[in-house]
Amino acid sequence: MENVFDYEDIQLIPSKCIVSSRSECDTSVSLGKHTFNLPVVPANMQTIVDESLARKLAENNYFYVMHRFEPEKRLDFVREMKKAGLISSISVGIKDEEYDFLDTLKKENMVPDYMTIDIAHGHSDAVLNMLRYIKKELPETFVIAGNVGTPEAVRELENAGADATKVGIGPGKVCITKMKTGFGTGGWQLAAVRWCSKAATKPVIADGGIRTHGDIAKSIRFGASMVMVGSLFAGHEESPGDTKEVDGTLYKEYFGSASEFQKGEKKNVEGKKIVVEHKGNIKDTLTEMEQDLQSAISYAGGRDIEGLRHVDYVIVKNSIFNGDRI
Ligand SMILES: NC(=O)C1=CN([C@@H]2O[C@H](COP(=O)(O)OP(=O)(O)OC[C@H]3O[C@@H](n4cnc5c(N)ncnc54)[C@H](OP(=O)(O)O)[C@@H]3O)[C@@H](O)[C@H]2O)C=CC1
Numbered sequence: 001m002e003n004v005f006d007y008e009d010i011q012l013i014p015s016k017c018i019v020s021s022r023s024e025c026d027t028s029v030s031l032g033k034h035t036f037n038l039p040v041v042p043a044n045m046q047t048i049v050d051e052s053l054a055r056k057l058a059e060n061n062y063f064y065v066m067h068r069f070e071p072e073k074r075l076d077f078v079r080e081m082k083k084a085g086l087i088s089s090i091s092v093g094i095k096d097e098e099y100d101f102l103d104t105l106k107k108e109n110m111v112p113d114y115m116t117i118d119i120a121h122g123h124s125d126a127v128l129n130m131l132r133y134i135k136k137e138l139p140e141t142f143v144i145a146g147n148v149g150t151p152e153a154v155r156e157l158e159n160a161g162a163d164a165t166k167v168g169i170g171p172g173k174v175c176i177t178k179m180k181t182g183f184g185t186g187g188w189q190l191a192a193v194r195w196c197s198k199a200a201t202k203p204v205i206a207d208g209g210i211r212t213h214g215d216i217a218k219s220i221r222f223g224a225s226m227v228m229v230g231s232l233f234a235g236h237e238e239s240p241g242d243t244k245e246v247d248g249t250l251y252k253e254y255f256g257s258a259s260e261f262q263k264g265e266k267k268n269v270e271g272k273k274i275v276v277e278h279k280g281n282i283k284d285t286l287t288e289m290e291q292d293l294q295s296a297i298s299y300a301g302g303r304d305i306e307g308l309r310h311v312d313y314v315i316v317k318n319s320i321f322n323g324d325r326i
């Protein structure tokens with residue numbers, strides 16, 4: 001593939017503004033039957049989301065995907081969310097016991113609104129089989145399948161029934177797949193999003209590598225309908241995970257779902273653990289993200305997310321930060 005680039009290599013070019021205030025710009029996005037405030041979803045990782053934060057996000061009309069690392073809690077979680085009239089959105093793997101879990105969901109009439117098949121290498125028969133099984137047994141569920149990094153994979157997942165695909169293998173902050181295996185979209189994630197989106201007929205979720213709020217607008221420009229974000233959501237008051245104080249500064253942990261820490265063993269480790277400085281309340285970050293995206297839409301000369309899709313851009317290789325750091 002020619003012409004690869006990543007988020008830091010791209011600058012979007014402004015078009016004439018058509019709003020009189022950034023607050024007029026609408027950042028909402030539809031996915032399946034629901035419309036959410038932002039085209040952003042916190043990563044389905046154990047140090048990013050838990051039941052309590054998922055509920056808070058749903059109550060405030062943000063999309064969420066609950067992780068799959070405490071599998072026994074999922075049925076009750078779906079039940080509670082349904083009882084509260086909130087959207088239910090969970091993750092599944094592909095092992096045999098997951099098929100039993102799907103049968104239980106069906107038997108108990110607890111069909112989640114959204115299900116994400118969460119596997120490192122989503123272009124596999126195991127994922128295709130799981131996808132077909134969900135579509136057959138729980139056809140009302142909106143299924144997000146991933147993760148993948150090629151147009152072939154997107155097409156194959158869509159043909160098997162995926163309602164959306166998730167793109168990103170190895171660009172994550174706590175990911176070490178690129179070093180351990182030599183594979184992935186790390187370093188060219190934005191180009192991979194474009195490549196995959198061109199083949200997609202359904203929404204693409206760009207997953208991993210988002211380092212600034214401007215990267216959200218860039219993902220949309222290059223074809224994503226939504227972005228999944230881990231590190232930018234790590235370290236908040238509501239984030240699960242231990243808080244530590246070092247020399248008077250508070251930190252919270254953020255670990256990879258394929259880290260030794262998550263797996264409890266040193267087998268096929270493709271993730272690491274880091275600490276991030278405590279960032280305060282997640283509500284403030286969501287508000288800032290919304291304002292920054294409203295501003296991006298206004299620079300695009302639009303009024304809503306669609307306005308970002310066709311703006312011009314330049315490739316300025318590795319130079320947009322000009323030595324600056326956020
Ligand atoms: N987006 C990304 O870049 C990555 C994300 N992750 C995250 O880490 C978590 C754990 O992922 P994962 O290891 O898939 O989940 P699991 O450990 O639950 O593995 C699921 C199944 O898929 C098999 N499997 C996993 N990777 C491969 C592969 N490369 N080739 C063949 N079979 C494979 C596993 O078998 P076996 O273990 O025996 O091979 C296992 O049976 C997930 O949340 C995932 O999203 C992990 C790596 C990359």
Ligand SMILES: Nc1nc2c(ncn2[C@@H]2O[C@H](COP(=O)(O)O)[C@@H](O)[C@H]2O)c(=O)[nH]1
Nearest residue numbers: 043172173175208209230231256257258271
């Ligand atoms: N290769 C790995 N990728 C992982 C692991 N755990 C999670 N992830 C992926 O990272 C994104 C979040 O990326 P960020 O840049 O926003 O922090 C997440 O959604 C997963 O797709 C892992 O252990 N290894």
